[in-house]
Amino acid sequence: MSVPPLELIKGPDETFILNLGPQHPATHGVLRIKLTMDGEYVTRAEPVPGYIHRMHEKMGENRTWNQFLPNTSRIDYLSAMAYTHAFVGVAERAAGIEVPPRAEYIRVITSELNRISSHLVWFGAFLLDLGGFTPLLYAFDDREKILDLLEGITGSRLTYCYYRFGGVCNDVDDAFLRGTKEFVAHMRPRMKLYRDLVTDNIILRKRLTDIGHISADMCRRYGATGPVIRGAGVAYDTRKVEPYSAYREFDFDIPVFPEADSMARYLVRMEEIVQSLRIIEQAVDRLPDGPFIAPKMPKVMKVPPGDYFYATEAARGRFAVRAVSDGKEIPYRLKLRAPSFSNLSLFEEASRGMMLPDALAMLGSLDLVIPDIDR
Amino acid sequence: MNGFIQALADEMSRLCQPAPATPPPADAPAGETPSAAAAEPPPPCQITDYGKRGFHLDVTVPPDRVVDAAHILDARGFGIDCVTGVDWIASGQMEVVYDYFHPTAPWRVVVRARIPRDRAEIQTVSHVFPGANWHERETHDFFDIRFIGHPDLSPFLLPEDSDFHPLRKDFTPLP
Numbered sequence: 050m051s052v053p054p055l056e057l058i059k060g061p062d063e064t065f066i067l068n069l070g071p072q073h074p075a076t077h078g079v080l081r082i083k084l085t086m087d088g089e090y091v092t093r094a095e096p097v098p099g100y101i102h103r104m105h106e107k108m109g110e111n112r113t114w115n116q117f118l119p120n121t122s123r124i125d126y127l128s129a130m131a132y133t134h135a136f137v138g139v140a141e142r143a144a145g146i147e148v149p150p151r152a153e154y155i156r157v158i159t160s161e162l163n164r165i166s167s168h169l170v171w172f173g174a175f176l177l178d179l180g181g182f183t184p185l186l187y188a189f190d191d192r193e194k195i196l197d198l199l200e201g202i203t204g205s206r207l208t209y210c211y212y213r214f215g216g217v218c219n220d221v222d223d224a225f226l227r228g229t230k231e232f233v234a235h236m237r238p239r240m241k242l243y244r245d246l247v248t249d250n251i252i253l254r255k256r257l258t259d260i261g262h263i264s265a266d267m268c269r270r271y272g273a274t275g276p277v278i279r280g281a282g283v284a285y286d287t288r289k290v291e292p293y294s295a296y297r298e299f300d301f302d303i304p305v306f307p308e309a310d311s312m313a314r315y316l317v318r319m320e321e322i323v324q325s326l327r328i329i330e331q332a333v334d335r336l337p338d339g340p341f342i343a344p345k346m347p348k349v350m351k352v353p354p355g356d357y358f359y360a361t362e363a364a365r366g367r368f369a370v371r372a373v374s375d376g377k378e379i380p381y382r383l384k385l386r387a388p389s390f391s392n393l394s395l396f397e398e399a400s401r402g403m404m405l406p407d408a409l410a411m412l413g414s415l416d417l418v419i420p421d422i423d424r
Numbered sequence: 425m426n427g428f429i430q431a432l433a434d435e436m437s438r439l440c441q442p443a444p445a446t447p448p449p450a451d452a453p454a455g456e457t458p459s460a461a462a463a464e465p466p467p468p469c470q471i472t473d474y475g476k477r478g479f480h481l482d483v484t485v486p487p488d489r490v491v492d493a494a495h496i497l498d499a500r501g502f503g504i505d506c507v508t509g510v511d512w513i514a515s516g517q518m519e520v521v522y523d524y525f526h527p528t529a530p531w532r533v534v535v536r537a538r539i540p541r542d543r544a545e546i547q548t549v550s551h552v553f554p555g556a557n558w559h560e561r562e563t564h565d566f567f568d569i570r571f572i573g574h575p576d577l578s579p580f581l582l583p584e585d586s587d588f589h590p591l592r593k594d595f596t597p598l599p
Contacts, residue, residue: 099581106566107590142478269503269527271555283527290530291474356510358478358523358532371523373510382591386506386523394558423581 063087071100078419091408094400096393102423109383114140114350122208125421127170130163131363133212139359139370140214143352151339152216153295158332161325166195167364168318171416178413184247198228214350216342229333233326257312261411263399264309272391275366280314282307287362299328311414349378365389365416389421429480433469439489440468479532487537487546494549497524507559509567513593518544548574566591
């Protein structure tokens with residue numbers, strides 16, 4: 050389907066303003082989009098974020114490094130592990146802390162489990178946007194198993210605060226490792242089920258294919274990362290490009306789909322679940338013995354003066370922390386670079402001239418988490 | 425591998441003002457962490473140790489050259505990661521920090537500029553990288569740094585009637 054050129058759909062006085070949100074179900078939270086519409090076509094879409102702005106960056110400037118740890122899991126609550134990882138990573142990089150291999154492996158396992166659970170929420174919610182209710186129930190059934198596993202070792206089901214400077218706060222037990230193995234074995238046939246039930250469904254294909262083009266160059270100019278840029282044919286994944294933690298040691302592929310449409314972004318995420326299962330399987334099989342946190346970690350974290358950067362691949366793209374330290378117990382400045390922020394910023398350009406239902410399908414395929422944008 | 429970064433460092437160092445005492449040492453020892461205090465500014469263009477800092481090239485340019493730096497990085501295929509500020513209240517300066525990434529190579533470049541704190545103005549790069557639009561708007565919200573030429577600097581994440589800038593170090597919350 051081709052989108053009519055803008056000149057044809059632009060009428061002089063025919064446009065009207067349509068407010069999408071901030072309480073609209075299709076925006077998954079409190080995002081407001083001010084749409085200038087010409088009939089069914091979007092002529093301008095202006096996202097208005099900030100409804101749940103909490104100023105995490107200011108909070109970072111008035112509490113110690115350790116005290117900021119719980120904040121990191123509340124930025125993108127669906128992908129909390131990767132966010133905590135970036136924050137502990139930046140302090141470890143700055144202070145030169147060596148993290149034991151067992152801790153790195155545990156971090157990889159929990160991060161990847163968290164990525165799968167995040168993608169499952171997206172999968173259910175996205176299809177709900179498109180009018181399919183059933184897949185949500187399947188996805189949440191599988192996600193429940195991950196939440197149970199992570200609850201066993203972290204004590205929380207959503208806003209984990211599991212990583213510590215130099216390692217993790219608890220060792221994993223046999224029940225977790227056994228459960229994780231069972232989950233991997235359980236999830237593989239489920240992926241086939243999802244393909245049969247949803248992915249190969251002709252209604253979904255027609256709804257997403259060739260709709261919502263986001264080119265690789267647009268991703269570059271806007272700084273969009275994660276499944277958005279990989280769905281535009283660029284194999285950009287922080288886990289491979291700037292390998293952190295133990296990711297260098299695992300064999301996995303970066304799913305890339307060059308079609309740059311909503312379907313490509315859908316397929317990237319579904320394939321990422323499969324790749325995450327591969328990583329988890331390898332990490333559980335090869336989990337080294339040893340300490341789960343670096344010995345002799347100071348009670349109060351202090352970071353040498355300077356500025357440092359650490360990026361991780363969260364479920365929605367690259368999350369990065371830029372920390373400026375003046376050597377005191379409290380960070381001088383913490384910049385949190387959130388992936389959803391950049392991914393949404395291209396929406397205005399990408400949605401121009403689209404039909405409203407297609408624009409909403411594209412919005413869903415960006416996988417936005419609003420607290421992540423507003424911070 | 426390092427030729428790319430070296431060539432970029434050479435090109436970027438031309439943007440940097442020649443320092444009064446020493447020319448910009450492009451081949452400075454990697455991993456030297458510059459002191460956070462403004463008393464001793466770091467060399468303008470420095471190849472840094474990725475393992476210690478998290479980026480490969482650290483460039484400090486005069487405030488009127490940030491757009492030129494953006495054009496150079498744009499031509500070399502870089503993308504914008506984020507724009508932010510740091511308030512150096514002790515030295516009366518605002519630092520504007522631009523992070524760039526390369527979508528097909530593992531390079532990460534930081535461009536910085538220092539502007540006076542009481543007259544915080546700098547040219548926008550949002551016409552080069554449209555993604556900078558939101559980041560600059562957010563930086564204006566938090567630091568009151570005005571980006572000259574920016575299409576819309578109205579409050580973005582803060583309430584629409586806000587006139588405060590919470591990340592300035594002298595900000596005091598309302599009673």
